Amino acid sequence: MIEAAQFVEAARERGFDWYAGVPCSYLTPFINYVLQDSKLHYVSAANEGDAVAFIAGVTLGAQHGRRGVTMMQNSGLGNAVSPLTSLTWTFRLPQLLIVTWRGQPGVADEPQHQLMGPITPAMLDTMEIPWETFPTEPEAIGPALDRAIAHMDATGRPYALVMQKGSVAPYELKDSGRATKREERAARDVSRAVAADALPTRNEALQRVIAHTPVNSTVVLASTGFCGRELYAIDDRPNQLYMVGSMGCITPFALGLALTRxxxxxxALDGDGAALMRMGVFATLGAYGPSNLTHILLDNGAHDSTGGQSTVSPQVSFAGVAAACGYASAVEGDDVGLIDELFASPLLDGPRFVRVAIRRGTPDGLPRPTITPPDVKTRLMRHIATAGTNEGAR
Structure with a gap:
């Protein structure tokens, strides 16, 4: 058994200062220790997949050798499969995973862990995530972290430490790190109830976004599907990234980047289907989102890239959700001019949100990006290494 401080301090020496995850009783000492240190950063995610995507965003924006850790119970691997297989693996965005081993064979545990325990190693192996058991002796901590870093640096992909019961001594929680409730702001709905064929197109909306996002001071992260493909077709700029897979992960990914840079x-350019898939992240953005984060949702009420099947977005006030979750401003409507108004408005004390209803349909022959995910990631990282100051993005 080790002390939480022994691992966290060894990790800090190696650049790990960002943590995100969902608690497990095995992780309690760990999380409690991180929460007490103002120089370490912990984001309490709504689910484990959001935590993985958030730390991927941290990795994207990391400077000076900084690194991130995602912590979860092994049951949460199910929630994390999508970003672990189509975001971190595909884009080569490494992170250290600490996964608890509930239901480990031979260790008595609750019935819900009866299946997940035995299959945890196989799940990690199947996702091509190298792993070893979490160190339980002080002298084993440094070598374990060094092996993880060596793999992460060589491959650009995650490495996991699987924590067994009783690996870390108790550490008392002195301050819960409870998020401060932000001032509530009412959502604003300025919909004109125009006919479906009179709604703006995705192309028109994306043209407005491009016009207001200077290359040297802004980053545009586009959700999976036609949103990213159409943005690429209009103008493939070095300050843009096109998500593939990882549906619903663009906003936690953007949060990680915004907090580190x-x-x-x-x-963050979102879609209605993606937003509905991971609506819990609205609360995370409302609690932690900084003023340099803008969330734009283009809502056509359909899964356009899979044949146009309807979503349930007509039942949802996305601006109402954003406002209730603590966004600094939240507006929705069917006028593409809302995007102009958003960027013309001053930055506030938290993230801004706008949802624009758009027309269904996509231009014929819409190309897929020819730049590969690792290459678009590398291009963006090189670009933001010399970019900065968000003043021009207002």
């Missing part, structure tokens, strides 16, 4: 204005 406050000098950049980060714009």
């Amino acid at each position: 406050p000098d950049l204005h980060v714009v």
Whole structure:
């Protein structure tokens, strides 16, 4: 058994200062220790997949050798499969995973862990995530972290430490790190109830976004599907990234980047289907989102890239959700001019949100990006290494 401080301090020496995850009783000492240190950062995610995507965003924006850790119970691997297989693996965005081993064979545990325990190693192996058991002796901590870093640096992919019961001594929680409730702001709905064929197109909306996002001070992260493909077709700029897979992960990904790079204005382009898939992240953005994060949701009420099947977005006030979750401003409507108004408005004390209803349909022959995910990631990282100051993005 080790002390939480022994691992966290060894990790800090190696650049790990960002943590995110969902608690497990095995992780309690760990999380409690991180919460007490103002120089360490912990984000309490709504689910484990959001935590993985958030730390991927941290990795994207990391400077000076900084690194991130995602912590979860092994049951949460199910929630994390999508970003672990189509975000961190595909884009080569490494992170250290600490996964608890509930239901470990031979260790008595609750019935819900009866299946997950035995299959945890196989799940990690199947996702091509190398792993070893979490160190339980002080002298084993450094070598374990060094092996993880060596793999992460060589491959650009995650490495996991699987924590068995009783690996870390108790550490008392002195301050829960409870998020301060932000001032509530009412959502604003300025919909004109126009006919479906009179709604703006995705192309028109994306043209407005491009016009307001200077290359040297903003980053535009586009959700999976036609949103990213159409943005690429209009103008493939070095300050843009096109998500593939990882549906619903663009906003936690953007949050990680925005928090690590406050000098950049980060714009997350979302879709209604993706937002509905991971609506819990609205609360995370409302609690932790900084002023340099803007969330734009283009809502056509359909899964356009899979044949146009309807979503349930007509039942949802996305601006109402954003406002209730603590966004600094939240507006929705069917006028593409809302995007102009958003960027013309001053930055506030938290993230801004706008949902624009758009027309269904996509231009014929819409190309897929020819730049590969690792290459678009590398291009963006090189670009933001010399970019900065979000003043011009207002």
